[in-house]
Amino acid sequence: MDMSIFLVVSMFAVLVGFLLTGFPVAFTLGGTGLLFGLIGMATGTLDATFLEILPNRLFGNVVRNELLFAIPLFVTMGVMLEKSNVAEDLLENMGRLFGRMRGGLGISVTIVGALLAASTGIVGATVVTMALLSLPTMLRRGYDQSLATGSIAAAGTLGQIIPPSIVLILLADVISSAWQQAQLDAGNFSPSPMSAGELFAGALIPGLILVGFYIFYQVVVALLRPNSSPAIPQTEGETLDAAFYGRLLLALAPPMILIVAVLGSILSGIATPTEAASVGAIGAILLGAARQDNRTRWIVMVSLAALLALLTLAGTMDLRMSRAVVPTPDRVAFYLAIVLTTAFVLGLGWSLFKIHRAGVLGDVMRSTLRISTMIYAILIGAALFSLVFRGLGGDDAIENLLHGLPGGQFSAILLVMVLMFILGFFLDFIEITFVVVPVVAPALLAMDGTYGPIWLGVLIAMNLQTSFLTPPFGFALFYLRGVVPDSVPTITIYRGVVPFVIIQLLALLLIAFEPGLVTWLPDLLF
Incomplete structure (x- = not known):
């Protein structure tokens, strides 16, 4: 075996091995890259000047990358809305609105989950918040434990695909770089970029379709198995009078206006994602204060x-x-x-x-600092890892492997999707975004195909969302298990999410074979 191929395979295997041990991701990426960089220089496989590119690479791709400035701002927006009890008010009022119909509480959870996904974009926070607020009520009202936990876990993962999402921000940066690299490799020395706004637009319709599928499933279950999702008796519910609708409007309007302002300004081209994120952060601060x-x-x-x-x-x-x-x-x-x-x-x-x-600002700033620092540290480690990986010829090896598969682009994309799906059991989306996507995306985008980077980015995002929901290793299930009472068995949670995983797979196949669902809105707007 050629030494460079041996080092590439060993490098990836060592990385995955260290990640599975739970060692910090940023240090694993940077340490593995540095170790194999030294091995490559010692064996003459890697030119030492390759590592001299790292400072310029970090300065250009991380420090001066305006898109990444949106990360701490979107995190601030999401954490502020989470800690200012916006979700609690939404769930309470939506539950009263839909609770009188069978399956109403589950529908409320899905709608609020979609709103929180568009507001926060942080999967773990959404799952935990939804479970703490809605699960006790659902179980107390006689909901089937499997249906209740499955609805909450599925609604919580919508933060992966509904924009604005941290996942989509990071994917947009990586996919855009891969798209430009693919164009350069093809001889186009004035490559056209892909913006985060285009990826947001591409993900919006698939995300809404997924919400519609979730609601449709809960309606069908309520019709076929009425005892699994009973309605709230009218004597226990609040009268749906003008005062109630006023409270509902006060709970619903502020986050909706904030979502429309942030997402609408991006999709209309009025603001960049970073500028829109600052609007979202300031709006969330004002919204949190108005509740005092x-x-x-x-x-x-x-x-x-x-x-x-x-x-x-x-x-x-x-x-x-x-x-x-x-x-x-x-x-x-x-x-x-x-x-x-x-x-x-x-x-x-x-x-x-x-x-x-009120003690909210300090918690929000600490959470923002912790999450943002983690992301930026992983970015730095991933930059070193990908530089050494490319210097050892890893990108050429991956491209030759994917191009050599029978079936062309379809087989290559299927293999990559299956690989990401399996890795999603063990690695977080940030790790997959910065480790796997930069390696495979340029090769996939360089193949003959008419779908482009937006379709590929949305496909990856929904694939990871499905992986995070799939038993027994889905990350959303771990978040949910941590806050669900011991009276709910783990196997019940697994059984509850299986129908939603099937729905996810159907939605994934739908956008795979109907790319127009992804590309129509970006083509219209951009």
Whole structure:
């Protein structure tokens, strides 16, 4: 066997072995890359100058990568919404709205899970939050344990596929680099990039289809097995009067407006994902503060009114004061803009003060720092690993392997999807995104095919989502098992998620054979 092939295979095997031991991912990636880099230089297989590229690679791909700035901002948005009890209010009011029909609580869990997925994009947090808030109620109302736990686990994994999602942000960065590399290898020296907004648009319709499949399944189960998902008796429920719908609107409208503002600004091209993430983080802070007391709620409303007035002013008036002649209306508008900006900043400062006094801000910042640091550390380790892997000829070996498969692109994609599905039992999505995707994506995108990087990215995201839900090793099941009471056996959880795994596989096959479900919206918008 050629020495470079031997080192490539050994490198990947050692990496997976260390990851399975539970050793920290960032150190495993960096340490494995450095170890085999030294072995490669000692055996003459790796040119030492290859490692000299690392500082420039880190500076260009990590430090100056504006897309990655969105990660701590989206994490802040998600954690703030989680800790400010937005999910609790949504579940309570949705449960009252749909609870009077059979399967209503399960439908409520799916809808709220989809909203939280679009708000947070963090799978573990969504599963745990949904389980803590909804499972006791579902079991108390006589829901079948399997159906209840399966519904919660499936709804929690929607954060993988419904944008804006941390998974899609990271995948967009990796797939875009692979797409440009594939174009360069094909002789196109002015490659067209793929933006995160395009991947968001591609994932939106499949995500909504998946939500529809979940709800349809729960309706069918309620019809076929009424005792598995009973309705809440009317005598126990609250009257659905004007006051109830007012509370429902207050619980539903703020997160919906925030989701539309963030996702809509990205899909419409008004803002980049990083800019939209900052809007989401600030909006989540204001939303969290508005829940503290009536006085703060009014301050937040005034701050938002000032912001809307400022945006309107900026869109209708010319606020540049560097012109030789500034008309009086523009000058008045400029000073009014200063007043509005001051009002918004003061409102934001008061909001930060209130959520700090409530003990929420500190928890949010610590969680954001912990998650973001973990992601960036893995990025640095993955950069070293992929550089050495490429220097040893690993990318050429993978490309030759995939190109040599009978059946062409279909066989290659099927093999990669099966590999990722199995690895999803043992590795987190971040590890798979930075270890496996950069290795296989350039080879897949270089093959003859008309589907492109957006379709491949959505296919990978949904495949990983299915893997995280599949017994016995799915990550979502571990999160759920950690908060489910001991009275619910583990085998019951496994039995409950099996129908949802089948639904996931059907959805995966649907987008695999109907790429237009993924590519239609990006083509329309971009």
